[in-house]
Amino acid sequence: SVIVPLSTFCCLLAQSCNSVPGFVAQCFRALCCKGPPPPRPEYDLVCIGLTGSGKTSLLSQLCSESPENIVSTTGFSIKAVPFQNAILNVKELGGADNIRKYWSRYYQGSQGVIFVLDSASSEDDLETARNELHSALQHPQLCTLPFLILANHQDKPAARSVQEIKKYFELEPLARGKRWILKPCSLDDMEAVKDSFSLLINLLEERDFEPSRM
Numbered sequence: 001s002v003i004v005p006l007s008t009f010c011c012l013l014a015q016s017c018n019s020v021p022g023f024v025a026q027c028f029r030a031l032c033c034k035g036p037p038p039p040r041p042e043y044d045l046v047c048i049g050l051t052g053s054g055k056t057s058l059l060s061q062l063c064s065e066s067p068e069n070i071v072s073t074t075g076f077s078i079k080a081v082p083f084q085n086a087i088l089n090v091k092e093l094g095g096a097d098n099i100r101k102y103w104s105r106y107y108q109g110s111q112g113v114i115f116v117l118d119s120a121s122s123e124d125d126l127e128t129a130r131n132e133l134h135s136a137l138q139h140p141q142l143c144t145l146p147f148l149i150l151a152n153h154q155d156k157p158a159a160r161s162v163q164e165i166k167k168y169f170e171l172e173p174l175a176r177g178k179r180w181i182l183k184p185c186s187l188d189d190m191e192a193v194k195d196s197f198s199l200l201i202n203l204l205e206e207r208d209f210e211p212s213r214m
């Protein structure tokens with residue numbers, strides 16, 4: 001037997017309904033003859049941050065993956081993260097001490113950067129995170145790209161506020177003229193995380209960006 005896709009069947013039905021009062025045929029067309037949605041643009045991003053900052057957890061949640069499957073990322077992992085208006089191909093680089101020195105080998109081809117930090121981490125770790133973020137912001141392959149900086153673990157009592165982090169990370173002088181977004185977040189408020197990613201997608205979509213306007 002010949003299998004006719006439902007939409008084709010409905011279109012044929014709607015065409016044959018042309019003799020029926022126009023309204024009914026219009027309803028059929030509106031419901032069934034929409035055609036495929038336009039393809040979503042894809043962007044290649046790199047996701048960095050110290051081990052334990054929450055990179056894998058956040059990306060897995062965005063991909064609706066089960067949290068039980070999360071294991072520590074030793075090398076790197078790539079996920080296609082779907083959003084309504086774009087697909088982000090995110091390469092997460094493992095954040096352990098002995099791996100961070102290789103991060104820059106995986107930067108090529110990136111169109112944007114996600115930097116995740118643990119807002120409740122020790123002073124030492126926060127300083128390491130700051131140094132890594134500064135290196136990334138100044139790296140020739142990343143320095144012109146939009147950055148989404150996520151101050152994660154905000155649900156913990158010890159978490160520093162986003163204002164404290166902005167000051168501590170000295171973002172204002174260093175990232176002036178760049179496209180960057182700093183947002184507080186935690187795993188238990190994924191809606192806020194999605195909103196932050198929407199802002200990043202807006203920056204990725206901007207074509208005629210002039211740094212002097214920011």
Ligand SMILES: Nc1nc2c(ncn2[C@@H]2O[C@H](COP(=O)(O)OP(=O)(O)O)[C@@H](O)[C@H]2O)c(=O)[nH]1
Nearest residue numbers: 050051052053054055056057152153154186187
């Ligand atoms: N309380 C809290 N725990 C988090 C948050 N984000 C991640 N975690 C936990 O931190 C641990 C490390 O997370 P993981 O995603 O593996 O970090 P990664 O090394 O950056 O990929 C896991 O046990 C997560 O459940 C958060 O916002 N709040």
Ligand SMILES: [Mg+2]
Nearest residue numbers: 055056072073
């Ligand atoms: Mg990981």
